[in-house]
Amino acid sequence: MGLHGIAGAVCRALTAKKDGPSLYDVCDGVLLGYRGGNAHLGQFYRTALGNPALRPLLRRTGLPALKDADRLARLRAALISARDETTPDWAAVGAPIAELMDDIDVRHPQPPPATAPVRAPAMAEIDQTIRTTAAHLLRSFATNGFIPTYAAFNLLGDADMRGRELLMALTGLNARAYKNSTLLFSLARIFIARSPARALINPPWRGIAEPMWEPVQIRHRSAYYDAFFTEALLSFAETGLASVDEAAAAQRAISDMVAFCLRTSAEEVPSHDGSIVKVITALAPGPHPRFSRFFAQIRQNLGFGIYVPDCDTTACAFSAATQAGSDDPILDQPLLDFYRGYQVRSGANEPVVTVPLNDHVDYDGGVVTWIDNLNGDRPYGNDLDPTLNLDILEVTFRNLKRWKVIETPQRLETVHRIIAFQMNLVESGAFRNPRSHIYYLPELYSAYFGRCYAAFVALPLAAQRIIDPGNVFALIRSRVLGYVTGELITHEMNAFDAALALMALAHLNADAATFTPALHCIVHSIGEGGRNGPYNAYEWNKMKTPTRILVGGPEVTSAFVLMALTLARRRMASSE
Missing domain, CATH: 1.50.10.20 (Glycosyltransferase)
Incomplete structure (x- = not known):
């Protein structure tokens, strides 16, 4: 992507019309400034997703599905469980995020046919x-x-990682920090996939x-x-x-x-x-x-x-x-x-x-x-x-x-x-x-x-x-x-x-x-x-x-x- 394309993508992300809660509307109240619980979850959120470079690009990307108050509450409750519980039920924690992941439009590359060259190089x-x-x-x-x-x-993630695969990862990985990062990266890609910043990322x-x-x-x-x-x-x-x-x-x-x-x-x-x-x-x-x-x-x-x-x-x-x-x-x-x-x-x-x-x-x-x-x-x-x-x-x-x-x-x-x-x-x-x-x-x-x-x-x-x-x-x-x-x-x-x-x-x-x-x-x-x-x-x-x-x-x-x-x-x- 050239400089003109980068500038256009940044401009569209900064001026997008917001439709529903953003990633930061969902997470800031849960993962910023808390005491007790798992410290790494908040540290990861601040470092990887809430940093000054990414926040401006995603703050105007809302998720219409989360205008449903009950759905938003379930998502926040899952994050609180991941934050506060010593041994969370990771399948339950991941469930509301997995529901939102299945319609992410991320596909493997499909290159077009090419014309065969006439001769090999010397x-x-x-x-x-x-x-x-x-x-x-x-x-x-x-x-x-x-x-x-x-x-x-x-940050847009892998085309093969859908809701089902997220739950496999959360229940199959061992390190708590790795589960935390998988959880939050998966949540973030739901918003990134719908953001004008996607073209930049x-x-x-x-x-x-x-x-x-x-x-x-x-x-x-x-x-x-x-x-x-x-x-x-x-x-x-x-x-x-x-x-x-x-x-x-x-x-x-x-x-x-x-x-x-x-x-x-x-x-x-x-x-x-x-x-x-x-x-x-x-x-x-x-x-x-x-x-x-x-x-x-x-x-x-x-x-x-x-x-x-x-x-x-x-x-x-x-x-x-x-x-x-x-x-x-x-x-x-x-x-x-x-x-x-x-x-x-x-x-x-x-x-x-x-x-x-x-x-x-x-x-x-x-x-x-x-x-x-x-x-x-x-x-x-x-x-x-x-x-x-x-x-x-x-x-x-x-x-x-x-x-x-x-x-x-x-x-x-x-x-x-x-x-x-x-x-x-x-x-x-x-x-x-x-x-x-x-x-x-x-x-x-x-x-x-x-x-x-x-x-x-x-x-x-x-x-x-x-x-x-x-x-x-x-x-x-x-x-x-x-x-x-x-x-x-x-x-x-x-x-x-x-x-x-x-x-x-x-x-x-x-x-x-x-x-x-x-x-x-x-x-x-x-x-x-x-x-x-x-x-x-x-x-x-x-x-x-x-x-x-x-x-x-x-x-x-x-x-x-x-x-x-x-x-x-x-x-x-x-x-x-």
Whole structure:
């Protein structure tokens, strides 16, 4: 949105005709200046929703439904219960808000069809883009001492979060602060969706992955991101395009990031067999996340102070370190033994998924996201994401011999059950549905399946047959390629969409002729990032609760473009 559009949206929000009580009419009397009760609820309200930036934009947005005095009273009574009760009935607290959420008009992007470009960019343009994106990553590392990623709040919320899902979250999340923030963000989005400020908070965009609005990005460092930056720089080194100085700089960055993943971000947790295992947390203790003092305080005020390890960060960190040739003893741990304790078995431990936002998916065989720390904290409850399970398979294939997977029946069974989970997901077509994915998008699932598939086909044929006797990987490959070639690349894309499409196509050995739309988009989008880098920041992953929190950044886009182009370049060279 340009300056003219921003000014227009602000003007309309400030001068809108008010029709019913506003968010502040509902909440100020309940959540400002009270004593006793839960202090965090009021603190969150003042910090996130009642702040001087947002209040003027929403103060004239009224809700006609709340002109009903009884309905307004029930809503205020629910907020008072959340404020004053030690253990509120969260289903009852959320009920009046859930009723108001179901007619919010928030939808997933539906890009229009695009005209296919006539020819692919020249190899010289591809090589120059590889050099440009790699230089961006190396320059960022040299400037910051790490490669940053950013988080941004989208207050309009996620299209999949309706009243039913709100109640799932309120009853399934564990941390009181996280319940508070989910409750109030959900209430706020009801008003935002009806406000002229909506155009300012959530402007339209091109493609599927959402761009991130620069003024509200929170810079930080995480082992999860370092793992993928490591893979990107490894792919650059393999091209032969790096100068001597660039190759040395890339190796220094890779060594630092692997150490950050395996040492700085490692913590011990209890396994289900009573042993202690080292896993990787996505947010290491301070000062390692590198938040500014300002955002560190806001994070604390918003109730995000406790963070626990997760299965995805652990898998991706182990994978990146393995690819980088690390011999750290932590890699000798057979993660499958640990993951088995977090694997869902229908009718047995299925309630481990306490926040089942994608409950149309058959969870059997899948591994959940969050890992209990030594204190037993589980602030986010638990959920199950399909893409995470691809990462578990990928790291397993890279460590098949080290972990003696084929030789250990229990480990092999764990792998077979994850593969069966993926087969059910793909056969049903659910992988194409954004609602199936907790932290990612279908296009990213496709790229990550390609990454997993490449690790699988690199195994000896005998091992492939033992791991996949039913030829499931061939079935999933066919369905994912159908989605990418039939839907994703035939519609308008942004650079991040195109990078993910290209990663999937190259990893899955698609005909090089199918690369053209994605290559064209990537090469012709370069420069869009202005002073921040070659490309804009786009949504890489997200949190659906407490609101839609996007994670990405200009460096992230450069990393995915770099990986996609190096893969495509190799495939194009081999097909000549």
